[in-house]
Amino acid sequence: MQSIGEALGLAIALVLSGDPDLLEIVLLSLRVSLTATVIACMIGLPIGALVAIGRFRGRNAVLILMNALMGLPPVVVGLLVYLYLSRSGPLGFLGLLYTPTAMIIAQTILIAPIVAALSRQVIEDLHAEYAEQFRSLCLTRLQTVQALLWDARYSLLTVGLAGFGRAVAEVGAVIIVGGNIDHLTRVMTTAIALETSKGDLALALALGIILLVIALGVNAAVQSVRMTAARQAYV
Amino acid sequence: MKSDAEDTPTADAPILPVTLQGVALRLGGAFVLEDVSLELGQTGCTAIMGSNGAGKSLLLRMMHGLIAPTSGDIRWGGAAPSEVMARQALVFQKPVLLRRSVAANIDFVLKVRGQDRAQRDALLDHVGLLHKSAQPARLLSGGEAQRLALARALATEPEVLFLDEPTASLDPASVLAIERIVSDARSRGVRIILVTHDLGQARRMADDVVFLHKGRVAEHSTAQAFFPDPQSDAARDYLNGRLVV
Numbered sequence: 040m041q042s043i044g045e046a047l048g049l050a051i052a053l054v055l056s057g058d059p060d061l062l063e064i065v066l067l068s069l070r071v072s073l074t075a076t077v078i079a080c081m082i083g084l085p086i087g088a089l090v091a092i093g094r095f096r097g098r099n100a101v102l103i104l105m106n107a108l109m110g111l112p113p114v115v116v117g118l119l120v121y122l123y124l125s126r127s128g129p130l131g132f133l134g135l136l137y138t139p140t141a142m143i144i145a146q147t148i149l150i151a152p153i154v155a156a157l158s159r160q161v162i163e164d165l166h167a168e169y170a171e172q173f174r175s176l177c178l179t180r181l182q183t184v185q186a187l188l189w190d191a192r193y194s195l196l197t198v199g200l201a202g203f204g205r206a207v208a209e210v211g212a213v214i215i216v217g218g219n220i221d222h223l224t225r226v227m228t229t230a231i232a233l234e235t236s237k238g239d240l241a242l243a244l245a246l247g248i249i250l251l252v253i254a255l256g257v258n259a260a261v262q263s264v265r266m267t268a269a270r271q272a273y274v
Numbered sequence: 275m276k277s278d279a280e281d282t283p284t285a286d287a288p289i290l291p292v293t294l295q296g297v298a299l300r301l302g303g304a305f306v307l308e309d310v311s312l313e314l315g316q317t318g319c320t321a322i323m324g325s326n327g328a329g330k331s332l333l334l335r336m337m338h339g340l341i342a343p344t345s346g347d348i349r350w351g352g353a354a355p356s357e358v359m360a361r362q363a364l365v366f367q368k369p370v371l372l373r374r375s376v377a378a379n380i381d382f383v384l385k386v387r388g389q390d391r392a393q394r395d396a397l398l399d400h401v402g403l404l405h406k407s408a409q410p411a412r413l414l415s416g417g418e419a420q421r422l423a424l425a426r427a428l429a430t431e432p433e434v435l436f437l438d439e440p441t442a443s444l445d446p447a448s449v450l451a452i453e454r455i456v457s458d459a460r461s462r463g464v465r466i467i468l469v470t471h472d473l474g475q476a477r478r479m480a481d482d483v484v485f486l487h488k489g490r491v492a493e494h495s496t497a498q499a500f501f502p503d504p505q506s507d508a509a510r511d512y513l514n515g516r517l518v519v
């Protein structure tokens with residue numbers, strides 16, 4: 040076991056040297072979480088928009104469900120995806136368990152409800168303002184949804200960033216369905232968990248630093264989106 | 275569900291005059307409009323006047339079809355308001371502008387209505403906003419925002435134009451600019467229905483005046499008759515600047 044000071048020194052050296060193993064882990068993390076974010080947005084945004092402008096029976100139940108799903112524990116999602124993808128599971132024949140695809144699926148399930156619930160709120164607020172004007176213009180439902188999505192673009196971008204932030208920092212789901220296999224499914228969070236338990240604090244800390252930088256980057260991106268929006272009197 | 279056979283004749287049948295018969299509207303347990311019976315003729319400009327809370331904005335929304343009356347009947351030619359909404363435009367008391375550029379606000383309407391996009395610059399020029407085309411619409415001043423909302427309403431080529439206090443809180447030059455644009459539309463045959471508190475404006479623009487008082491029509495007279503000699507106490511008090519409550 041290294042001292043913290045030693046480990047930190049080694050970690051910084053690792054990051055600065057562009058260690059190929061480290062790079063591989065970081066790139067896989069980004070690939071998995073970005074893909075999951077894009078898919079989750081493609082699923083979550085239309086659902087959020089439809090619930091936002093729809094008036095149907097059981098809408099309140101849907102709202103409660105959406106908000107509840109936002110807080111899904113990652114390990115439970117991991118477990119469920121595992122059960123479906125494991126060899127004896129209903130989708131076992133696909134052979135996806137312990138692949139990056141399985142990790143993308145798990146993270147998508149984890150963050151799609153977040154995207155749906157947050158975008159529902161954003162779009163509903165905007166719709167409250169636009170609804171009468173749009174009805175007066177006799178817009179179709181599709182035109183209404185398109186216009187709302189476009190006019191909410193900055194807020195929705197921050198919703199997507201929130202989803203990505205949650206996905207990239209999550210460990211419980213990817214460790215179960217990915218298995219943290221070296222050179223195959225090892226991502227930043229699972230590597231940190233493993234290396235810490237093995238006592239290799241340098242690699243764990245190096246990854247921790249990068250993860251922190253990514254988290255800061257996401258926050259900076261959110262901030263700059265907000266500032267751009269404010270500058271255009273979007274809000 | 276209406277059959278096509280029923281819909282087709284209304285597609286370009288005249289929608290004026292509009293008649294309201296015994297219209298009432300109940301909101302939150304109280305009547306905000308009651309026993310409103312009116313006929314508004316085929317051409318010209320009608321001013322709807324009355325004190326704050328008299329029900330002017332709600333009457334406008336109801337005639338346009340955005341809210342349904344609790345009881346009574348509104349007919350545009352033979353059609354219900356919702357059937358002819360697309361042939362009318364309403365400029366709201368607070369203009370609702372999209373979070374886009376000035377030009378894109380007009381483009382949007384032209385596009386959803388399947389109209390020629392090339393008209394956009396002419397419309398913006400008409401309301402004196404061409405030089406602001408690229409600016410975010412939400413950065414416009416109050417008067418500019420009203421003019422953009424008006425241009426957008428005109429972009430739909432309405433037969434009836436509802437205006438809800440289009441010049442409230444505007445400077446005198448902007449008021450006249452808006453009145454010129456509206457008069458222009460009117461001379462092209464657009465039927466104008468205007469809510470205003472501006473007596474000078476009502477005198478300049480209106481052919482007839484509907485005076486609302488506590489959700490009821492206190493009087494409906496020609497402008498020539500109304501301003502010198504209002505028939506109802508409520509209208510007399512209003513014109514004399516007395517608080518009508």
Ligand SMILES: Nc1ncnc2c1ncn2[C@@H]1O[C@H](COP(=O)(O)OP(=O)(O)OP(=O)(O)O)[C@@H](O)[C@H]1O
Binds near residue numbers: 302329
């Ligand atoms: N959704 C609602 N529920 C209950 N009451 C309402 C609702 N909307 C409007 N009212 C009431 O109906 C009355 C008429 O409102 P309306 O907006 O038509 O007034 P107005 O004549 O346009 O007034 P102003 O000159 O201030 O614009 C008001 O007393 C208002 O409080």
Ligand SMILES: [Mg+2]
Binds near residue numbers: 330332367438
């Ligand atoms: Mg009003």
